[in-house]
Amino acid sequence: MLEQVVLDQKAGKREYDEKVEAFERKLGELQRELRELAVPVVIVFEGWDAAGKGTMINRLMQALDPRGFSVYPISAPTVEEARRPFLWRFWTRTPERGRIAIFDRSWYGRVLTERIDKLVDKKTWQASYEKIRSFERQLADDGAVVLKFFLHISKKEQKKRFLELEANPVMSWKVTNYDWKHHRQYEKYTQAIEDMLAQTDTAFAPWTIVESHDRRFATLKVFSTAIRAFTERIQPRREANGSTGASAAVKESAPQAPAEAGLNGTSLLDSVNLSRTLTRRAYERKLDEYQERVRELEHQIYLRRVPVVILYEGWDAAGKGGNIKRVTKLMDPRGYEVIPVGAPNDVEKSHHYLWRFWARLPKAGHITVFDRSWYGRVLVERVEGFCSPEEWKRAYREINEMEEQLVSFGAVLVKFWLQIDEQEQLKRFTERQEMDWKQWKITPEDWRNREKWSVYKTAVEEMLARTSTSYAPWTIVESNCKLYARIKTLQTVIKSIEGKLG
Amino acid sequence: MLEQVVLDQKAGKREYDEKVEAFERKLGELQRELRELAVPVVIVFEGWDAAGKGTMINRLMQALDPRGFSVYPISAPTVEEARRPFLWRFWTRTPERGRIAIFDRSWYGRVLTERIDKLVDKKTWQASYEKIRSFERQLADDGAVVLKFFLHISKKEQKKRFLELEANPVMSWKVTNYDWKHHRQYEKYTQAIEDMLAQTDTAFAPWTIVESHDRRFATLKVFSTAIRAFTERIQPRREANGSTGASAAVKESAPQAPAEAGLNGTSLLDSVNLSRTLTRRAYERKLDEYQERVRELEHQIYLRRVPVVILYEGWDAAGKGGNIKRVTKLMDPRGYEVIPVGAPNDVEKSHHYLWRFWARLPKAGHITVFDRSWYGRVLVERVEGFCSPEEWKRAYREINEMEEQLVSFGAVLVKFWLQIDEQEQLKRFTERQEMDWKQWKITPEDWRNREKWSVYKTAVEEMLARTSTSYAPWTIVESNCKLYARIKTLQTVIKSIEGKLG
Known part of the structure; x- marks a missing residue:
């Protein structure tokens, strides 16, 4: 040539x-x-x-x-x-x-x-x-x-x-x-x-x-x-x-979303067993042990230069924040970071939607916990119409590709979906509104989102089906019982890191 | 203790x-x-x-x-x-x-x-x-x-x-x-x-x-x-x-602006000899030579790990852009960067005003050219009321301190004020409006700024007086003749870098 x-x-x-x-x-x-x-x-x-x-x-x-x-x-x-x-x-x-x-x-x-x-x-x-x-x-x-x-x-x-x-x-x-x-x-x-x-x-x-x-x-x-x-x-x-859409030439070359494999008409979320619970006593016994273990593993991945990404998605009031606090409780702050993901700022908006997440990936040896994540593209942005159908459909593949790059680089990637049902959410919303020092946690927007439960549910199901890959599977966490959920995420994090360290 | x-x-x-x-x-x-x-x-x-x-x-x-x-x-x-x-x-x-x-x-x-x-x-x-x-x-x-x-x-x-x-x-x-x-x-x-x-x-x-x-x-x-x-x-x-002002406690500890030394009632800008010119022939002979020399110096400061900051301020249409193009014409792009400074974006606005400039300082061995700079604080922000009088008065000292840190770190710092008079500006504005491919360069805002010439002039004079320090002096560039101005800035850059390299 x-x-x-x-x-x-x-x-x-x-x-x-x-x-x-x-x-x-x-x-x-x-x-x-x-x-x-x-x-x-x-x-x-x-x-x-x-x-x-x-x-x-x-x-x-x-x-x-x-x-x-x-x-x-x-x-x-x-x-x-x-x-x-x-x-x-x-x-x-x-x-x-x-x-x-x-x-x-x-x-x-x-x-x-x-x-x-x-x-x-x-x-x-x-x-x-x-x-x-x-x-x-x-x-x-x-x-x-x-x-x-x-x-x-x-x-x-x-x-x-x-x-x-x-x-x-x-x-x-x-x-x-x-x-x-x-x-x-x-x-x-x-x-x-x-x-x-x-x-x-x-x-x-x-x-x-x-x-x-x-x-x-x-x-x-x-x-x-x-x-x-x-x-x-x-x-x-x-x-x-x-x-403002992509040009015709680009549209042609855009890949089709993968076929709807895994979406077989039954609801994955409905089949989650939300009755799982843990007594406080069992919880407290395990909590200390697991938190200690997470701290040990944090040191080991630091020495071995393994990057770790833990991401949380889930319904409003599913308990993401409290869960993250328990997982990170005994960690050394020099080795981890929690990134809460909200609406993109002006600079972020003017870039590719994955840009801000690429920028925040942990370096080898460190842990980054994402409180919400790039999956916003196929959840809130899809449901609220912040991006076009073409864009969120394309996103499944784009996300899978990014995660593949993370994992093939040697990262541990853990993805949690915190599942609660509608009644449990209502109970927690009401609680928040009634407790003086928790009121700031509940906004009119939360109530509005709640009304769109079934639309969100469709988006969640499709997300779980299309982005559960062999290298980056989702873990669905039954979260009606917060204690159970915390222990399950801790266990999953421990198992995933141990699996990597061999 | x-x-x-x-x-x-x-x-x-x-x-x-x-x-x-x-x-x-x-x-x-x-x-x-x-x-x-x-x-x-x-x-x-x-x-x-x-x-x-x-x-x-x-x-x-x-x-x-x-x-x-x-x-x-x-x-x-x-x-x-x-x-x-x-x-x-x-x-x-x-x-x-x-x-x-x-x-x-x-x-x-x-x-x-x-x-x-x-x-x-x-x-x-x-x-x-x-x-x-x-x-x-x-x-x-x-x-x-x-x-x-x-x-x-x-x-x-x-x-x-x-x-x-x-x-x-x-x-x-x-x-x-x-x-x-x-x-x-x-x-x-x-x-x-x-x-x-x-x-x-x-x-x-x-x-x-x-x-x-x-x-x-x-x-x-x-x-x-x-x-x-x-x-x-x-x-x-x-x-x-x-x-939204600073608290009382902070106000008390805020330093006073330095006394008005150097402002002796006469106008520095009025005394600039704008009749200085250069023939095109003399210009072209020197231009090549100086541009070659700048390239050589760029290599030398790279080898010696000297950071260089060149900043341009000046009236609208004073010729900053064209001047910068001549100075950088033969430079190796791996060694320099031109930073055009406009209004801060949202993220920049929510930080200290010097934050975005600190972030863009060159690393040792590199050259950064600022097309407008941190002096916006005491020019446009002062005149347009984008910051409080207390804030811009404090800024002289803050800027001097930042520049002192740059210079004591070993940087070459060159500061240009490109001076033209009102008639020359009018001529250039009119030209821009009449030339098809230059029209984009002139906006209604430029005309509005022009009406505030005397207010800006006061701000410029005070800036020059308060921030001309032994370690970071201003160079006023007579710019009614663009050719003269370009040769003068090239000469000044060369002399400053040579002075540093010894």
């Missing part, structure tokens, strides 16, 4: 001067339109060392309004970054709607340098193609333009440029032994690059190979490619006259 | 059980009130190893609504953190209004462990007392409650606890040689702690020494101290019936 590229294409100075100014102006215009349409843009630059990525990015920056983009130079992950799933540092840098994120090198490092330098094993880099496709598809489905450029030069040209740099006393430090080593591995890299192109050149995130011997030619190609892609995105939106 | 503390104070189990539940409930209530009043709270826990900080923090967490606080365990700075001024990692973690930030160890590490272990030199830790006082005063002036607890145990008690931990197979890993080394240095630490208490026990951020031999006693003391501090803050606010 790469060897068929005609590298010596050129643009004359006159042609360049004529075109480049018009291109720059056009890019500025399109950037403003994309901003108005709230389209996020991701631009990736990969390429051979000395192919001119830095210069190219700077030219692009000059054409753009600096209020609307950020540039992220990517090198080896920091210690903090290496303790999260590998896409974490990229997810957290995805742009707000209407902004452009430019990556100088990117997540493709995993299948290029990290592969060649054997920083990850074969299974890991091979598995990352799927994760990368999923990442880019999720962004595209959310409305992003994803552009990927590979700046290509020949081995001979690279050598020439290295020697030139070395001859320049100010620049010579930029060429290291490491660069020469990579130069000698040019053919090996070629193989990796071709694999990468074959595996990740998709309709929603296409690669453009940029012949980069001549910098003017390369610049014009990058600019014109960006102009074409931006225009294609803007055109249908303009015609749709302000519709 | 410390030796006079009576360490063996105790609370009986009955007394504890009686009080603790009421305290917890009260803390929960006060937390909700502080949230409603949008009061940020900072709680610092320092103390001897094994004094029980972790357990104490966990108890406090159990009493609080998890939606309203974050816990930050602080250890040695990461590589990323070490490349910024030492308070950077704490500034970026200061709480939003209405939230509580709990620090498990803190910025006091600099004058404790870092001092004793000689990780910083004497001059550095001594200078940090002033920086710490400034940091805490700025937070308090912004309305924060700042509480600092020191958990105190005797050397004998510490030894006993270490031995107990070591005897427990699950916990023994927590006691390291390093801990024993610190134990042997108990007296040396005592000296450092007493210095710290003497230097940083202020009215706006008082220390509380917690006698921690008896955990029940310690818990009750921490809880009751917090309750008292929160109540004291809430009381006057309640009485003021919803006033």
Whole structure:
């Protein structure tokens, strides 16, 4: 593939001067339109060392309004970054709607340098193609333009440029032994690059190979490619006259929700045995023991660098808060965090809905407890119409993919649904209203949600069916008896962590 | 000081059980009130190893609504953190209004462990007392409650606890040689702690020494101290019936703005010689040379790990954007970033106004160009009434303090005021309106601001007078001729960096 590229294409100075100014102006215009349409843009630059990525990015920056983009130079992950799933540092840098994120090198490092330098094993880099496709598809489905450029030069040209740099006393430090080593591995890299192109050149995130011997030619190609892609995105939106949905092209490539396997007409929630109880005496005996054990396990996962995610969903007043307090009671605060999830703030709203959760994933060795979670997408956002049916239907797959990445990174993931019945909820609401110091816990919104019990129930059942996976099963916690529920969650957490530690 | 503390104070189990539940409930209530009043709270826990900080923090967490606080365990700075001024990692973690930030160890590490272990030199830790006082005063002036607890145990008690931990197979890993080394240095630490208490026990951020031999006693003391501090803050606010200004206590401790030195009645701006020009030929000859030089210097500051901050302020249409493009034209995008500063978003608004700038300071070896800056506080926010007179008057000192920290950390700081006169601005506005592709650059707001020229002028003059310091002087750039202005800023940047590199 790469060897068929005609590298010596050129643009004359006159042609360049004529075109480049018009291109720059056009890019500025399109950037403003994309901003108005709230389209996020991701631009990736990969390429051979000395192919001119830095210069190219700077030219692009000059054409753009600096209020609307950020540039992220990517090198080896920091210690903090290496303790999260590998896409974490990229997810957290995805742009707000209407902004452009430019990556100088990117997540493709995993299948290029990290592969060649054997920083990850074969299974890991091979598995990352799927994760990368999923990442880019999720962004595209959310409305992003994803552009990927590979700046290509020949081995001979690279050598020439290295020697030139070395001859320049100010620049010579930029060429290291490491660069020469990579130069000698040019053919090996070629193989990796071709694999990468074959595996990740998709309709929603296409690669453009940029012949980069001549910098003017390369610049014009990058600019014109960006102009074409931006225009294609803007055109249908303009015609749709302000519709904010994803473009037609993206819609086509959006995956279908998986078939309704597991939804067999009977109600899972109705079959939960809510009569399970525990005496206070049995509860207190076990509580201390389990809390001590959780603290021990917290230390062990810290030493073994295992990340742990525990998430709670459940009906209002099902007892999530009290349950979390019991599970974390004896934990060392240096090792865990409770993240209560409410409505997204302005900044969060202008990102992909999973962005704020990616950002809060624990680092290896730590525990994060989510009090409500990303499942809000298929619960409250679905029921209240905060997202479109297309969006919440797509979310099952997106969530499964995120959880798969967590688990394949080595995390323990525990998901609790706290189940109570309608009568029990009514009892607890009434109690709260009557007890002076608990009144703040009950709001008119709680009563409104209660009226939608059956709509929520449908959403919960579908969620449980579609997102109970082999790697991330749900645990339904019978919670009419709070004592029983607390002991069950403690037991489940202990068993899950012990299972991981082996 | 410390030796006079009576360490063996105790609370009986009955007394504890009686009080603790009421305290917890009260803390929960006060937390909700502080949230409603949008009061940020900072709680610092320092103390001897094994004094029980972790357990104490966990108890406090159990009493609080998890939606309203974050816990930050602080250890040695990461590589990323070490490349910024030492308070950077704490500034970026200061709480939003209405939230509580709990620090498990803190910025006091600099004058404790870092001092004793000689990780910083004497001059550095001594200078940090002033920086710490400034940091805490700025937070308090912004309305924060700042509480600092020191958990105190005797050397004998510490030894006993270490031995107990070591005897427990699950916990023994927590006691390291390093801990024993610190134990042997108990007296040396005592000296450092007493210095710290003497230097940083202020009215706006008082220390509380917690006698921690008896955990029940310690818990009750921490809880009751917090309750008292929160109540004291809430009381006057309640009485003021919803006033959002700082409390009376804080007002008293707020510093006065410095005397009007430097404002001698004559206008600095009027005396700027705006007739300075440059021919295009002279411009182009110098431009290339200077841009090349800036690129070389960018590489050198990268190698020498010098952070560089270049900030631009100036009249609308003074040419900031075009000027920045020329200065950054040949820079390597991996080494610099342009931060355009507009109105703060919701999250930024709910923090101290300097928070978003602290967060964007460059790491050592990088260049950040601010297109508008923290000076918005004393310009647009002052003129448009977005902050109170008390707030913008206080800001001169706060800004000087922040810049002093930057410079004493080793940064190059260049501040440009781009000066044009009213006629020139009118000419440029009109031009923009007439040129098709520049129309987006001119808004009704620009015309409105123009009408306030003289009010802005007063603010600019005062800003220049009050924030031109020996360590961070302003450079006024005569900008009626854009070519002249660009060459002058390039020259100034070059000279400043060269001066630093020596």
